Amino acid sequence: MKDTFINLLQAELKRIDDAKTSKRLEKMIVGFDANHKAIINGKKYLIFNSNDYLGLRFDEEVKKVEKEVVDIYGAGPGAVRFISGTFKVYKDLEKALAKFHGRDEAMIFSSAFAANLAVIFCLIKGQSKDSLVSGETIVISDALNHRSIIDGIRIAGVSKEQKAIYRHLDYKDLDRILTENKGKFKRALVISDGIFSMLGEAVDVKALRKIVDRHMDDYEEGVVLLIDDSHGVGAYGVTGRGVEEASGGKSDVLVGTLGKAFGSDGGYIVGDQIIIDYLRESAATYIYSNPISPSVAGAALKSVKIIDTEKGKNLLEKLNRNIVYFKKEIKKAGFQMASHSDHPIQPILIGDAKKAKKLAAELFERGILVTTISYPVVPPGKDEIRVQLSSLHTEEDIKYFISAVINSKSQD
Ligand SMILES: Cc1ncc(COP(=O)(O)O)c(C=O)c1O
Known part of the structure; x- marks a missing residue:
């Protein structure tokens, strides 16, 4: 490859890094514990950003x-x-x-x-x-x-x-x-x-x-x-x-x-x-x-x-109970949602990109994985923390998540 082409690719990477929209620095999970927590760098994390809504990947x-x-x-x-x-x-x-x-x-x-x-x-x-x-x-x-x-x-x-x-x-x-x-x-x-x-x-x-x-x-x-x-x-x-x-x-x-x-x-x-x-x-x-x-x-x-079995029915019911519980508790805690979703995707409205990123980083420190969604995917000022619920979550997991969000936010 010629240097001129490599320089072009480097400039593109710099543009992405400067915009702080890089996706290549992925977190490396080495396994899961018995409660399906992800293990990263020897520490366990509750997963609130997976699409495995019924927990079937671990079934x-x-x-x-x-x-x-x-x-x-x-x-x-x-x-x-x-x-x-x-x-x-x-x-x-x-x-x-x-x-x-x-x-x-x-x-x-x-x-x-x-x-x-x-x-x-x-x-x-x-x-x-x-x-x-x-x-x-x-x-x-x-x-x-x-x-x-x-x-x-x-x-x-x-x-x-x-x-x-x-x-x-x-x-x-x-x-x-x-x-x-x-x-x-x-x-x-x-x-x-x-x-x-x-x-x-x-x-x-x-x-x-x-x-x-x-x-x-x-x-x-x-x-x-x-x-x-x-x-x-x-x-x-x-x-x-x-x-x-x-x-x-x-x-x-x-x-x-x-x-x-x-x-x-x-x-x-x-x-x-x-x-x-x-x-x-x-x-x-x-x-x-x-x-x-x-x-x-x-x-x-x-x-x-x-x-289509009783087990599946129970998983779906558990998922829906988790969604209802999460929505009730997050509302009680004074947070606004970015949409009226009754799906396991529950976006918490944060406001600006910096705040959303800071909150996600603090939640990570507290052992929680979530995703931030920022402009241009959502309008400017409507940055969110995207929470994804699963039937694997317990009430305690959800309670822990909400208290972590409250405690992280109070440090703003
Ligand atoms: C609407 C929609 N279509 C397709 C996909 C991609 O699915 P897959 O991972 O099977 O390619 C996604 C996942 O992000 C999605 O949200």
Whole structure:
């Protein structure tokens, strides 16, 4: 490499470091104790920033299946599925996911990020020049959608005219965009996160469905609704079906992850048979990239099954009791929340970036892991401490967390 190029990279790193937005100095966890506290530098930490909302990554049954599946198939997939055969455990997992979400079919990906890149690209732009033509679709996306959705739209290479962003959770704005573009495009693709991970807000799928259906005939080939409910599946809704269950609405294509409430790893898409058949033929991150390891799929399959048992029901109820308890206690302590979330993501409004960072550092000193969310992810002055609850938390854990926040704040 030439020095000139290295200098360019160094300048970029300096810019990031000066802005204090560096992410590469990750904390190194060497293991967990019996109470699932993370061990860092010989000290134990309560985890309030994990997406493992039901604690299934530590579940004995889930871990047992993962170990058993390694012995059947080996540690890795060996190749992509169409090359040297697919493993039965992948098919079983897909069947279970389709059933869980009440859909014809499911397909798994290495991550939800990979799933979004593929599905958005493929629904906007077909691989064959005779199928989907990129310019015929308008893609309409919530202003705060996840990076994987933004990148999926980017790689589809749509023109400026073909892309519209509606104001965050503003369904009237979405309605306006669909009305204004009537007759200009053959089809429309509406995309939203299910749970917005910065603030824990839930999308109203029923309201979106209504708008999409109302505009169905305004477009020759209709309007498709895609929801990525990565933070909702497993953890939200009475039986863990996510925002669809909570709002009583249904998307056409649902993306989820196995790496959050399901405690495993990987992503998936569920939908009608035709959508999944088409994606198996065209999704590059499925065709040309390995699936998750078979043992990981086995663990995910066990988690999906657990959620529909008495044990799963109890985990979800415990999670919801923790959410209610946390909200009551944090309010009593005089803190304001940055949103009205009833999801395990509970953002405490702090104000400015410096204060939020200082508080997170003090909580770390007191043995607690949390995340700060700062501008530009949230508006300036709305910096928050993002708390993520789990069914693994005890009342004592939550009490300790709140007293630590009070004591740290009082040192401001
Ligand atoms: C909405 C959304 N989609 C996708 C992802 C990525 O999930 P995965 O880790 O499976 O790629 C996330 C996680 O941060 C998310 O919040």
